[in-house]
Amino acid sequence: MAIQIDALKCIGCMACEMACGYHRDDGFALLSACIVTYRTREKKDYFGVLLKREEDLLIARPEGTEIKRIGVEEETDSSQEADASAKPMLLREACDLCKDMDLGPMCVRFCPVDAITNVE
Amino acid sequence: MEYLSGGKIVVVDLGTSEIVEETLEESLVEEKIGGAAITRHLAEAHADGNPIVIGTGLLTGTLYPATCGGIITAKSPVTGKLCHCPVTLKVALEIQFAGFDYIVLKGVSAKPVFLWVHDGIADISDAADVWGKDTWTTTDAWRKNMGDDLIQTMVIGKAGEEKSDCAQVCLNYWASGDRFGFGKLFGMKNLKGLAFRGMGLLEIADAEEFIELSLDMLEDLKESAFVGKQGIGDLCAAIGEQGAKEWLAPIVHRHSACYNTPYPSNTFVYIDEDPQRVTEPEQAEPGFLVTDLYGLLGFYKLNLSAKDACGLMRECARLGLDAATVAEWCAANGKQAAGDIQAALPGISSQATISGRGIFSPWCPRQPIWGAFEAAAQDGEQWWERRMAVAAVFGIHPLMAVMAPELSEADLLETATVGTGITFNQERLNGVIDYLLAD
Ligand code: SF4
Numbered sequence: 001m002a003i004q005i006d007a008l009k010c011i012g013c014m015a016c017e018m019a020c021g022y023h024r025d026d027g028f029a030l031l032s033a034c035i036v037t038y039r040t041r042e043k044k045d046y047f048g049v050l051l052k053r054e055e056d057l058l059i060a061r062p063e064g065t066e067i068k069r070i071g072v073e074e075e076t077d078s079s080q081e082a083d084a085s086a087k088p089m090l091l092r093e094a095c096d097l098c099k100d101m102d103l104g105p106m107c108v109r110f111c112p113v114d115a116i117t118n119v120e
Numbered sequence: 121m122e123y124l125s126g127g128k129i130v131v132v133d134l135g136t137s138e139i140v141e142e143t144l145e146e147s148l149v150e151e152k153i154g155g156a157a158i159t160r161h162l163a164e165a166h167a168d169g170n171p172i173v174i175g176t177g178l179l180t181g182t183l184y185p186a187t188c189g190g191i192i193t194a195k196s197p198v199t200g201k202l203c204h205c206p207v208t209l210k211v212a213l214e215i216q217f218a219g220f221d222y223i224v225l226k227g228v229s230a231k232p233v234f235l236w237v238h239d240g241i242a243d244i245s246d247a248a249d250v251w252g253k254d255t256w257t258t259t260d261a262w263r264k265n266m267g268d269d270l271i272q273t274m275v276i277g278k279a280g281e282e283k284s285d286c287a288q289v290c291l292n293y294w295a296s297g298d299r300f301g302f303g304k305l306f307g308m309k310n311l312k313g314l315a316f317r318g319m320g321l322l323e324i325a326d327a328e329e330f331i332e333l334s335l336d337m338l339e340d341l342k343e344s345a346f347v348g349k350q351g352i353g354d355l356c357a358a359i360g361e362q363g364a365k366e367w368l369a370p371i372v373h374r375h376s377a378c379y380n381t382p383y384p385s386n387t388f389v390y391i392d393e394d395p396q397r398v399t400e401p402e403q404a405e406p407g408f409l410v411t412d413l414y415g416l417l418g419f420y421k422l423n424l425s426a427k428d429a430c431g432l433m434r435e436c437a438r439l440g441l442d443a444a445t446v447a448e449w450c451a452a453n454g455k456q457a458a459g460d461i462q463a464a465l466p467g468i469s470s471q472a473t474i475s476g477r478g479i480f481s482p483w484c485p486r487q488p489i490w491g492a493f494e495a496a497a498q499d500g501e502q503w504w505e506r507r508m509a510v511a512a513v514f515g516i517h518p519l520m521a522v523m524a525p526e527l528s529e530a531d532l533l534e535t536a537t538v539g540t541g542i543t544f545n546q547e548r549l550n551g552v553i554d555y556l557l558a559d
């Protein structure tokens with residue numbers, strides 16, 4: 001199973017981020033989410049979604065998805081990480097596909113426009 | 121207050137610089153539920169300080185859909201009435217996680233200040249460097265100075281500082297639902313604005329049940345009448361202004377949503393960039409996020425090009441002017457050319473036309489949008505005020521309140537009960553709505 005994100009479908013609502021935060025913290029919080037909406041380029045209307053996985057960062061940009069290997073390309077990652085939130089993505093736990101949740105991947109369940117899918 | 125809450129109220133006296141933190145008592149939540157009913161209660165309790173009260177709804181910042189809403193409650197310096205302005209985008213979310221459910225600002229500061237609210241701390245900070253600056257420069261400066269680009273702001277521009285009757289409190293860079301001249305009130309208090317950032321956590325009384333209810337609601341909303349529609353253009357069409365949708369379409373870049381809100385009601389237009397562009401633009405400020413339906417329609421009706429209209433809305437937001445009132449003023453004063461309007465903007469001080477009783481902002485259409493609401497057919501005004509009151513109590517996006525009958529009072533009460541462990545029933549909600557709608 002793998003999470004796929006269609007950044008052009010995304011409406012930047014942050015529901016996935018909060019859903020992942022809930023999965024991590026059993027409450028509503030954003031600090032531990034491993035999926036985040038990057039939204040600092042507000043004046044440019046440039047937004048998408050970042051997902052921290054075991055080995056890499058999946059960066060779903062409007063123009064397409066990019067995968068960056070952790071530990072290989074950090075120097076170019078810094079601006080994206082700064083986008084994510086006060087807690088850099090690389091310090092967060094990787095996506096575990098919500099394996100302990102009966103409801104399944106929470107980000108997939110809560111995305112209102114089905115921009116996130118779980119593919120076999 | 122243990123659940124869905126930071127549990128704190130902060131009372132800031134701008135005159136003395138005294139900051140007092142109070143506990144948000146569960147008994148107050150039992151009585152008033154939350155949001156606008158508590159901001160009104162606090163506004164009345166501190167009436168001698170002519171307060172501005174900022175708050176979040178009971179469900180704001182949760183996973184229940186459409187819970188992006190916050191509220192600014194104050195006595196309008198223009199209408200003289202206590203009224204409520206909705207707070208949308210991601211601003212109320214940040215307020216919720218910054219540690220205070222309610223913020224009371226009373227008195228008048230001797231010098232320009234802003235309130236920096238972060239991680240359970242509220243600081244009165246000097247705003248001398250941004251006084252005289254526009255809202256965009258100010259938001260940029262606060263984000264840069266505090267080193268965090270995700271800071272959310274409520275901010276006034278020159279219009280508020282100069283106490284224009286149509287001065288508006290803006291959200292980050294964009295227009296808000298402030299049609300009451302709250303921007304002028306901020307200016308009268310020497311308050312440039314507020315900046316919010318927080319990493320809090322909201323605990324949930326019965327988390328699993330809350331999540332189930334939230335998912336059930338989301339599933340219902342995915343079948344709702346608004347599905348397949350998006351942005352401000354479709355909202356124009358829904359209220360009979362199809363032409364405005366077509367006029368705007370060539371410059372639309374993308375639509376986006378307020379926090380956890382299924383309908384993307386905000387439309388970004390590229391004014392100085394190719395709207396088809398999907399890569400990051402090189403220009404720092406290529407366009408404008410249209411968040412105000414009636415501001416847009418007002419300029420559309422002046423027969424301006426969409427680019428000129430949106431460019432003028434951007435100027436209004438920079439100055440902290442209510443675009444809908446500006447457009448109304450232009451129509452009344454025979455100003456039709458973009459250049460003439462641009463030149464006139466800094467001097468405009470005009471009162472918004474507010475139909476109805478002026479308790480809730482006419483920023484939100486006074487009619488059902490796509491959704492079928494039985495009560496609206498019987499008494500549209502009463503229905504609208506009640507939906508606005510419900511939205512403002514629970515923290516629901518006002519547009520969703522007129523769009524989605526699925527967001528029923530019964531469902532909101534059940535979710536609030538599950539989330540807080542406090543039993544809220546219809547009788548209690550009726551009492552709260554009566555309180556909010558009383559003159
Ligand atoms: S699948 Fe679960 S852990 Fe992975 S990003 Fe989504 S919510 Fe987070």
Ligand code: SF4
Pocket residue numbers: 005009010011012013014015016017037049110111112113114115116
């Ligand atoms: S929940 Fe879906 S639409 Fe919302 S930010 Fe995440 S991916 Fe985008």
